[in-house]
Amino acid sequence: MSASALIGLSPDRLRRRFEEVGVPAYRADQVAEWVYRRGVLEPQAMTNLPQDLRGQLGADWSFRVLEPIREAQSSDGTRRVVLGAADGAFVEAVLIPEEERTTLCVSTQVGCPLACSFCATGALGFTRNLDAAEIVDQVLRMRELLPDDRSITNVVFMGMGEPLLNLPNLIAAVETLLHPKGFAMAPRRVTVSTAGVVPKIAELLEAVPVNLAVSLHAATDAVRDVLVPLNRRFPLAQLMQALRELPQISRRHPVFFEYTMIDGVNDSVEDARQVGRLLRGLPSKLNLIPMNAHSDTGYRPPPPERIDAFMGELVRGGVTVTLRRSRGADIDAACGQLAGREASQ
Ligand code: SAH
Numbered sequence: 001m002s003a004s005a006l007i008g009l010s011p012d013r014l015r016r017r018f019e020e021v022g023v024p025a026y027r028a029d030q031v032a033e034w035v036y037r038r039g040v041l042e043p044q045a046m047t048n049l050p051q052d053l054r055g056q057l058g059a060d061w062s063f064r065v066l067e068p069i070r071e072a073q074s075s076d077g078t079r080r081v082v083l084g085a086a087d088g089a090f091v092e093a094v095l096i097p098e099e100e101r102t103t104l105c106v107s108t109q110v111g112c113p114l115a116c117s118f119c120a121t122g123a124l125g126f127t128r129n130l131d132a133a134e135i136v137d138q139v140l141r142m143r144e145l146l147p148d149d150r151s152i153t154n155v156v157f158m159g160m161g162e163p164l165l166n167l168p169n170l171i172a173a174v175e176t177l178l179h180p181k182g183f184a185m186a187p188r189r190v191t192v193s194t195a196g197v198v199p200k201i202a203e204l205l206e207a208v209p210v211n212l213a214v215s216l217h218a219a220t221d222a223v224r225d226v227l228v229p230l231n232r233r234f235p236l237a238q239l240m241q242a243l244r245e246l247p248q249i250s251r252r253h254p255v256f257f258e259y260t261m262i263d264g265v266n267d268s269v270e271d272a273r274q275v276g277r278l279l280r281g282l283p284s285k286l287n288l289i290p291m292n293a294h295s296d297t298g299y300r301p302p303p304p305e306r307i308d309a310f311m312g313e314l315v316r317g318g319v320t321v322t323l324r325r326s327r328g329a330d331i332d333a334a335c336g337q338l339a340g341r342e343a344s345q
Contacts (some may be wrong), residue, residue, distance in 0.1 A: 004060060004061050004062055005061070005062050005063075005065050005131070005133035006031070006035070006057070006061040006062065006063055006133075007035060007063060007064075007065070007133045007136045007137060007140065007176075008065075008131055008132040008133030008134075008136065008172065009132075009172075009176075010172055010175035010176045010179055010182065011028065011029065011032040011036075011176065011179045011181040011182050012175070012179065013172070014028040014031065014032060015028040015029070023053065027049065027053060029181050030046070030048055030049060031046065031049070031057065032179075032181045032182060033181065034046045035063065035140075036140075036176065036181070036182045036183050036184075037184075039140065039143060039144065041063040041064060041140070042063075043055075043057035043058040043063075044058065064137060064140075065085065065086065065131075065133045065134050065137045066083040066084065066085055066091075066134060066137040066138065066141055067083065067084050068081050068082070068083055068084075068141055069081075069082045069083065069084045069090065070082045071145075072331035072332075072333065073331065074327065074328040074329075074330050074331045074333060075330055076327055076328065076330075077096075077097045078094060078095065078096050078097075078327045078328030078331065078333050079094065079095040079142075079145060079328075079333075080092060080093075080094045080095075080328060080331050080332070080333035080338075081093050081094075081095075081141070081142065081145070083137075083138060083141060085110075085130075085134055089110040089127055089128065090110065091107040091110055091130060091134070091138070091159070091160055092107055092159060092160060092333075092338045093105065093106050093107060093138040093141070093142050093159060094159065094328060094333045094338070095142050095145060095146070095152075096327050096328070097150065100153075101153040101154055102146065102150055102151065102152050102153050102154070103152075103153070103154040103155070103156060104138070104139060104142050104143075104152045104154070104155050104156070105156050105158050105159050106135060106138045106139065106155060106156070106157055106158075106159050107130065107135075107138065107159030107160035107161050107338070108129070108130055108135060108157055108159070108160070108161040108162070108163040108166045108169070108170055109126065109127075109128070109129050109130060109160060109161025109162065109165065109166055110126075110127035110128050110129075110130065110160070110161070111124040111125050111126045111127045111160065111161070112124065112125075112126055112160060112161045112162055113125070113126035113162070113165065114162050114195050114228070114229065114230050115229055116195065116215075116227060116228050116229070116230075116336075117226060117227055117229075117297070117299075118217075118227060118260060118262060118291060118297055118299045118336060119336040120294045120295075120296050120297075120332075120336055120337050120338060120339040121160045121161070121336065121338050121339055123296040123297075123339065124160075124339055129161075129165070129166040129169060130161070130166065130169060131169050132168075132169045132172035132173045132176075135169060135170070135173035136173050136176050136177075138159075139152065139155065139177070139183065152183075153189060154189045154190070154191070155177060155185065155189065155190050155191070156190075156191045156193065156213075157170065157190075157191065157192045157193055158191070158193045158213070158335065159338055160338050160339075162194065162195055162197065163192050163193065163194060164192075164194045164197035164200040164201065164204060165197060165200075167200055167203060167204065170192065170204070171204070171207045171208055174190060174192070174207075174208045174210060175208065177190055178190065178208065187208070187209040187210055187211075188209075188210075188211060188253075190208075190210040190211065191210060191211040191212075191213050191256065192204060192210050192211070192212060192213065193213035193214070193215060193256075193258065194212070194213070194214055194215065195214075195215045195228050195230050196214060196215065196228065196230055196231065196234050196239045197230070197234070198234040198238055198239055198242045201242055201243070201246070202242070202245075202246060205246060205248045209248065211253070211256060212246075212248075212249070212255055212256065213255075213256040213257070213258055213287075214239070214243065214255055214256070214257050214258070215228065215257075215258045215260075216257040216258065216259050216275070216278075216286070217258070217259055217260050217266060218231075218236075218266050218271070219236070219271060219274035219275045219277070219278045220236070220274060221235050221236055223265065223266055223271075224236060226265075227260075227262075227265070227266070236278065240278060240282070243255055243282060244281075244282055249282070249283055250283055251283045253283070254283040254284045254285050254320075255282065255283065255284045255285075256284070256285050256286075256287060257279070257284055257285070257286045257287065258286075258287050258289060258335075259275070259286055259287065259288050259289065260289045260290075260291050260335070260336065261288055261289065261290050261291060261301060261302050261306075261307060261310065262291045262299045262300070262301070262302070263291070263299065263300040263301060263302045263303070263306075264302075265299065267302040267306050267307070267310055268306075268310075269309055269310065269313045271310070272309075272310045272311075272313035272314050272317065273313060273317060275314060275317070275319065276313070276314060276316075276317025276318060276319050277317070279319055280317075280318070284319075284320070285320045285321070285322065286314065286319050286320065286321045286322070287321075287322055287323075287324050288307065288310070288311065288321060288322070288323045288324060289324045289326065289335055290302065290307060290323075290326065291336075292326055292329055292334040292335055292336055292337050294332065294336070294337050294339070296339070307323065311323065
């Protein structure tokens with residue numbers, strides 16, 4: 001079914017596909033404009049297309065691949081939506097409105113194979129990769145929830161799954177986000193987060209000029225092996241070396257690190273010192289996220305004074321650090337809480 005999903009093709013691929021069947025390329029641009037610019041997904045409403053092409057589009061292509069199943073809205077305005085695919089699989093997307101921007105957090109896999117010990121998605125196990133259409137449809141569907149005077153300004157690949165284990169579909173979806181005839185987003189408003197699939201990082205940045213975020217969470221292999229089991233395959237030294245060799249990383253375009261702080265696990269002043277040493281000389285920004293508790297884990301966030309002390313030590317060590325205010329925690333929409341719970345109830 002998804003094989004004929006029109007929204008799984010980037011505008012360039014759509015042009016090629018149209019040409020192959022004898023439809024002029026500019027018609028593909030018109031369709032892309034209806035779909036991505038205006039959010040019109042009904043071929044009969046695409047009024048600048050000839051009637052026979054409208055009929056052909058309706059017969060040969062699908063424009064929707066996900067159905068919203070349930071929505072929860074947080075007291076802070078964050079909205080979490082469970083979306084169902086044709087095969088009954090579920091994913092989640094989270095819309096985070098702020099004063100000057102509206103960020104959409106999207107999923108790339110159904111479940112996740114990485115089994116990070118503190119993450120609710122990790123506890124689900126892995127079902128399958130999303131295809132490009134299913135990634136793009138999260139953007140289309142979630143945009144429909146916004147009032148007319150708001151648009152999605154930022155997309156972060158920080159939902160369910162490990163984006164770099166689904167690289168071809170991720171790249172196809174990002175191409176549609178960035179393409180002038182697609183969503184026309186600025187590349188720096190798109191961020192891909194990875195737990196550290198080292199051999200795929202350079203490949204991603206060679207294909208698309210997005211921001212890179214890396215889930216660090218520990219500065220020693222002993223601690224990181226426990227939190228992020230992928231570390232046993234790609235240990236810290238290998239990860240850091242690969243990041244230092246990326247030509248795309250500069251002061252203007254630093255690596256963004258995420259560091260989930262867990263009570264008694266990775267939150268000591270000595271941990272902070274080691275983070276400082278690890279990042280020295282690499283253009284980077286570190287985002288601290290106090291652990292979001294959920295029912296699959298006994299891990300807890302540290303007390304505020306430990307977070308303050310940790311931040312203070314990082315600043316002394318020359319690390320650019322921000323504390324991320326967690327959004328949507330009351331509806332299980334915060335980092336690491338996405339587990340399609342409605343689906344399993
Ligand atoms: N697999 C990718 C994309 C997921 S991004 C990655 O690991 O980067 C989601 C972010 O939230 C990751 O940094 C993840 O480690 C973090 N996270 C997971 N569970 C969390 C929790 N319970 N509290 C806070 N952050 C968590």
